[in-house]
Amino acid sequence: MNSPVMRRVLAGLAAAVLAVIYVPLILVVVNSFNTSKVFAWPPPSFTTQWWVRAWESSGAREAVWVSVRVALIATLIALVLGTMASLAVQRFTFFGKDTVSLLIILPIALPGIVTGVALKNAFVSVMGINLGFWTIVVAHATFCIVTVFNNAVARLRRLGVNLEEASMDLGAHRWTTFRLVTFPMMRSSLLAGGLLAFALSFDEIIVTTFTAGEGIQTLPIWILQNMFRPQQAPVVNVVAAVLILVSIVPIWLAQRLGGDEGVPAAH
Amino acid sequence: MTNPSIRIRGLTKHFGQVRAVDGVDLDIADGEFFAMLGPSGSGKTTVLRMIAGFEQPTSGSIELAGTDVTGRPAYDRDVNTVFQDYALFPHMSVQDNVEYGLRVKKVAKAERHERAKDALASVHLEQYSERRPSQLSGGQRQRVALARALVNRPKVLLLDEPLGALDLKLRRAMQIELKELQREVGITFVFVTHDQEEALTLADRIAIFNDGKIEQVATPAELYEQPINPFVAGFVGTSNLLENESAKTLLGREGSFSIRPEKIHLDPADTTGLQTASGVIREVIYLGATNHYVVDLTTNATLTVARQNLHGASDQNLRHRADTVTLGWLPEHVIELTTKEN
Numbered sequence: 001m002n003s004p005v006m007r008r009v010l011a012g013l014a015a016a017v018l019a020v021i022y023v024p025l026i027l028v029v030v031n032s033f034n035t036s037k038v039f040a041w042p043p044p045s046f047t048t049q050w051w052v053r054a055w056e057s058s059g060a061r062e063a064v065w066v067s068v069r070v071a072l073i074a075t076l077i078a079l080v081l082g083t084m085a086s087l088a089v090q091r092f093t094f095f096g097k098d099t100v101s102l103l104i105i106l107p108i109a110l111p112g113i114v115t116g117v118a119l120k121n122a123f124v125s126v127m128g129i130n131l132g133f134w135t136i137v138v139a140h141a142t143f144c145i146v147t148v149f150n151n152a153v154a155r156l157r158r159l160g161v162n163l164e165e166a167s168m169d170l171g172a173h174r175w176t177t178f179r180l181v182t183f184p185m186m187r188s189s190l191l192a193g194g195l196l197a198f199a200l201s202f203d204e205i206i207v208t209t210f211t212a213g214e215g216i217q218t219l220p221i222w223i224l225q226n227m228f229r230p231q232q233a234p235v236v237n238v239v240a241a242v243l244i245l246v247s248i249v250p251i252w253l254a255q256r257l258g259g260d261e262g263v264p265a266a267h
Numbered sequence: 268m269t270n271p272s273i274r275i276r277g278l279t280k281h282f283g284q285v286r287a288v289d290g291v292d293l294d295i296a297d298g299e300f301f302a303m304l305g306p307s308g309s310g311k312t313t314v315l316r317m318i319a320g321f322e323q324p325t326s327g328s329i330e331l332a333g334t335d336v337t338g339r340p341a342y343d344r345d346v347n348t349v350f351q352d353y354a355l356f357p358h359m360s361v362q363d364n365v366e367y368g369l370r371v372k373k374v375a376k377a378e379r380h381e382r383a384k385d386a387l388a389s390v391h392l393e394q395y396s397e398r399r400p401s402q403l404s405g406g407q408r409q410r411v412a413l414a415r416a417l418v419n420r421p422k423v424l425l426l427d428e429p430l431g432a433l434d435l436k437l438r439r440a441m442q443i444e445l446k447e448l449q450r451e452v453g454i455t456f457v458f459v460t461h462d463q464e465e466a467l468t469l470a471d472r473i474a475i476f477n478d479g480k481i482e483q484v485a486t487p488a489e490l491y492e493q494p495i496n497p498f499v500a501g502f503v504g505t506s507n508l509l510e511n512e513s514a515k516t517l518l519g520r521e522g523s524f525s526i527r528p529e530k531i532h533l534d535p536a537d538t539t540g541l542q543t544a545s546g547v548i549r550e551v552i553y554l555g556a557t558n559h560y561v562v563d564l565t566t567n568a569t570l571t572v573a574r575q576n577l578h579g580a581s582d583q584n585l586r587h588r589a590d591t592v593t594l595g596w597l598p599e600h601v602i603e604l605t606t607k608e609n
Contacts, residue, residue: 165321166354168341170368170419180371184358 025244032241037234054238063222064239066133070218071201074140075148078197079190081141082148087182090156091164101153108146115142116210123211132213139211140204144197151193155186192257195250203247219243270333272297272423272455273318278327280313287313289479291327295423295472300449301457302466305476306502311459312427314476318457319425320344332422346423347416351431353408355400361387361411362396368419386418387411389448406437413445417452426458430465442468463503467491475499491527496604500525505559505571507531510606513568517544523604528559528573530600533586534593541595546570548590560586562594570594 032050034043054060088094089101107115119139123129163185167177205220212221223239226232273295280288288310295301303311316322318329320341328337336344347368355364363370365386369379387393390410400408409429416424429445430438446469449456460466466473467487475482475490475498483490483499494500497508509517509524518524535541546564560572572594586592 162350162352162354163356165319165341166348166350166356167367167371169319169321169346169348170371170415171342172367172371173342176371180367181356 028237028244029241032234032238034234037230039233039237050234050238054235054242057235059217059222059226060219060235060239063217063219064242066216067202067219070133070136070140071198073137074144074201075194075197077137077141078144078148079194082145082193083152083186083190085145086149086152086156087178090153091161104149105146107143112204112206113210115139116207119207120210130213131211133216135211135213136208136216136218139207140201143204143207144201147196147200148190148193151189151196152186155189156182159185188257192254195254195257199247199250199254203243270330271295272299272332273457274330274333275314275318276328276330278314278317278329279325280310280317280322281325286479288317288324291479291481293474293481293484295455295457297332297455298453299455300446300469300471301455302470302473303457303459303476304463304466304473304502305461307461309476310479311474311476315348315425315427315457315459318423319346319348345421346425347419347421349409349412349416349424349426349429351428353400353412353432355408355411355415357400359399360396361392361398361400361403364400364411365396365415365418367415372419382418383414386414389417389451390414390444405433406441409433409441410444413448417448421454423455423457426456428460429458431460431462438465445469467503473503475502477502493602494525494604497523497525497606500602500604505573507570508604509568513566516566517564517568518542518601523606525602525604526570526596526600528571529557529575530596531570531572532595533560533572533574535595538593538595540597542598542601543593543595544568544570545591545593548586548588548592551586551588553585558585560592562592564594 030043031039033046033048034040035045035047036043085100085104089097116139119135119142120131123131123135129135159182163181164177167181168174172180203220204218205224208218208221212218217225219239220243223236223243227236271294273293275291275293278288278291278293279286291310291314293314303314305311313322317324318331320336320339320343324337328335330336331345356367359367362380362383365383366379369382374382384393384396387396390413392407392410392414395403395407395411400411403411409432426445430441433441442465445456458469467490470487472484472486473490474484477498483495485493490499490503494503494506497510500506500508505528507526507528509526510522514520514522514524532541535543544564544566546562548560549563549569550559550561552559552561555576557573557575560574562570562572564570
């Protein structure tokens with residue numbers, strides 16, 4: 001198994017798989033500097049004019065701004081509700097606890113198209129709410145909460161109740177204990193969960209399609225609507241390149257923060 | 268007599284179908300060093316957690332210094348706990364850990380700083396105040412946990428297997444330190460342990476737990492010399508248990524009895540006043556300071572005899588397997604035990 005030949009074969013396979021994933025992404029970034037509008041390969045020469053045009057495109061800038069706000073607010077809601085739900089599930093016993101836990105996690109597994117249709121019907125037909133910015137936020141929060149909840153639950157389980165008992169033993173009430181002990185111990189896991197939630201929301205397209213109001217476009221939707229217009233193709237490409245870079249940062253940060261450094265294991 | 272430091276009446280705790288604690292009555296005097304000893308699962312830790320307020324009893328009451336605290340949360344009781352794994356806050360310095368109790372009780376900054384410094388000095392850790400708990404050794408963490416509890420000047424200090432995580436040598440040193448500390452601060456210490464040697468070394472009085480109930484509460488010497496039932500006789504020290512037939516033939520009495528191995532003489536020179544029996548040595552166990560001889564008696568019973576190695580372990584001084592010997596003991600060293608049946 002551990003022969004040099006085997007190791008080389010495995011290394012080759014790994015490289016091939018990674019190449020299939022990442023070469024197209026690198027192409028997107030390279031093409032954003034390609035002078036050819038139809039992405040002739042190899043690029044005849046390089047230019048930054050598409051980046052300038054993308055920057056000047058009010059549609060693209062507007063879409064970025066909508067996406068950032070949606071992702072930030074949805075993440076914030078997910079952080080508050082996800083933390084509270086994780087504490088309820090990990091620190092209290094109540095009837096139907098396992099069911100609640102499952103119901104919170106479920107939205108991430110449900111097909112986006114189902115969630116989208118269901119939410120649209122609920123918003124429009126049942127509640128009589130006009131689709132708009134806030135309907136996107138609420139829709140995104142339903143699946144953003146999952147990453148926060150999962151991270152927080154894992155951390156709380158690992159942490160155990162010893163530190164919280166010690167805090168109460170020393171005279172701290174529940175809220176003080178949360179503020180001074182539980183929350184600081186959860187912080188890195190919440191940050192990791194929040195960054196993942198942000199990334200999920202930022203590139204979500206299916207649920208957004210169903211829950212976005214008239215004239216409100218998130219960045220992925222703007223890309224979808226512009227990519228088949230020949231005039232816009234290079235600009236879309238620039239926006240895609242930006243999206244790649246913007247997505248990498250939170251995921252990289254989340255991975256670094258997700259570790260359990262300094263958190264003692266519960267016994 | 269003034270109110271005891273802790274008064275427990277009819278304390279019971281069920282976890283589902285399991286009766287972890289089953290009707291415990293206990294009085295612990297002010298300033299006492301008290302041990303709760305028993306095998307794991309005997310309920311001793313659950314009683315400690317109910318005194319601390321981490322578990323609520325199914326029924327029964329707990330009084331601290333004359334005040335009923337049953338049902339009060341942990342933060343509303345004048346007790347502090349040293350946890351088995353210390354439970355130091357990993358994100359705070361040693362100083363902040365020790366100050367924590369004073370901080371949440373809104374003690375002024377200058378005062379709490381001063382008191383935490385004194386507490387750390389009393390456990391010889393003043394130079395470590397800026398470190399994180401992860402940068403300390405096990406013994407040092409143990410002392411921080413002690414300082415963090417004692418700085419609050421509780422009426423009672425609870426210790427859950429306080430020395431369990433330390434190696435043998437450090438444990439011995441910490442035992443002495445704990446005992447000195449308790450004498451210095453003069454408050455009631457209640458600790459849980461499954462180590463009988465630790466309980467005998469440290470405690471003024473010991474409660475023996477078994478199966479959710481207390482079997483006996485007594486001083487270490489009383490427990491050893493006057494165990495009331497077979498469980499206590501067997502759990503504290505080694506004991507020769509004589510029941511039913513063997514008691515009748517050997518002692519001529521009905522009931523259950525215990526004789527400690529060191530109370531039995533091997534081939535006594537003078538048997539006046541002794542009860543005697545003869546037998547054959549089945550096993551010789553060399554223990555350094557003592558030798559244990561397992562002797563099969565002609566009357567079908569087996570007795571373990573301890574003999575001090577006063578003259579070294581040379582061949583002439585030791586007895587051998589298959590030697591025929593006479594055993595003798597004073598009648599007053601036969602302890603009558605009560606069994607659960609009667």
